Amino acid sequence: NAGVTQTPKFRILKIGQSMTLQCTQDMNHNYMYWYRQDPGMGLKLIYYSVGAGITDKGEVPNGYNVSRSTTEDFPLRLELAAPSQTSVYFCASYALGGAGYGYTFGSGTRLTVV
Amino acid sequence: EDQVTQSPEALRLQEGESSSLNCSYTVSGLRGLFWYRQDPGKGPEFLFTLYSAGEEKEKERLKATLTKKESFLHITAPKPEDSATYLCAVQAAGNTPLVFGKGTRLSVIA
Numbered sequence: 424n425a426g427v428t429q430t431p432k433f434r435i436l437k438i439g440q441s442m443t444l445q446c447t448q449d450m451n452h453n454y455m456y457w458y459r460q461d462p463g464m465g466l467k468l469i470y471y472s473v474g475a476g477i478t479d480k481g482e483v484p485n486g487y488n489v490s491r492s493t494t495e496d497f498p499l500r501l502e503l504a505a506p507s508q509t510s511v512y513f514c515a516s517y518a519l520g521g522a523g524y525g526y527t528f529g530s531g532t533r534l535t536v537v
Numbered sequence: 538e539d540q541v542t543q544s545p546e547a548l549r550l551q552e553g554e555s556s557s558l559n560c561s562y563t564v565s566g567l568r569g570l571f572w573y574r575q576d577p578g579k580g581p582e583f584l585f586t587l588y589s590a591g592e593e594k595e596k597e598r599l600k601a602t603l604t605k606k607e608s609f610l611h612i613t614a615p616k617p618e619d620s621a622t623y624l625c626a627v628q629a630a631g632n633t634p635l636v637f638g639k640g641t642r643l644s645v646i647a
Binding site: 427456458463464465466467468471481513515519525526527528529530531 | 541546571573578579580581582583584586624626632634635636637638639640
């Protein structure tokens with residue numbers, strides 16, 4: 424199993440550009456999450472989804488959008504990139520009642536906005 | 538608002554020098570407390586889930602304990618490969634998303 428796959432691993436954007444961070448999981452997990460991690464800070468929740476067609480805002484949703492058309496995919500869209508969006512982005516998935524009960528994280532996308 | 542505070546921010550240990558990391562939390566109805574390990578440039582890796590006060594879990598040199606207000610991650614006779622950032626997170630009742638602390642950066646020197 425590949426687990427949670429995130430692409431790209433690194434990206435540099437110019438202010439005002441847009442991009443989509445991709446996240447795919449092959450574990451048939453219903454729950455998926457997007458977090459961002461800034462230096463010295465913990466993980467902050469951007470958006471999450473409890474199943475295909477259902478999404479909800481987290482703590483820091485401004486400047487981002489998500490969609491969940493399939494169980495496997497949960498892309499994160501950045502519109503009009505700003506320097507404040509420079510961060511490392513992690514996608515995670517989770518199965519209610521699954522083994523270990525913990526989230527499975529991807530390896531992250533490091534985004535720099537200049 | 539659910540909150541998680543981890544201390545210390547950074548900890549430097551000699552190989553074999555045991556210590557503990559602290560995670561204090563406030564949450565409306567704890568469903569679970571989670572410990573993760575994060576290596577540089579990688580995503581967090583799940584270690585433990587604790588569900589109720591008094592519960593303990595162990596894995597190799599790590600032991601996690603839980604009270605009604607805090608959790609401890611005890612590291613016994615650490616090795617350099619234990620060097621990482623350790624993250625604590627809580628989940629409130631209702632299967633809400635995890636809320637993370639800022640982490641403790643552990644360095645174990647040979």
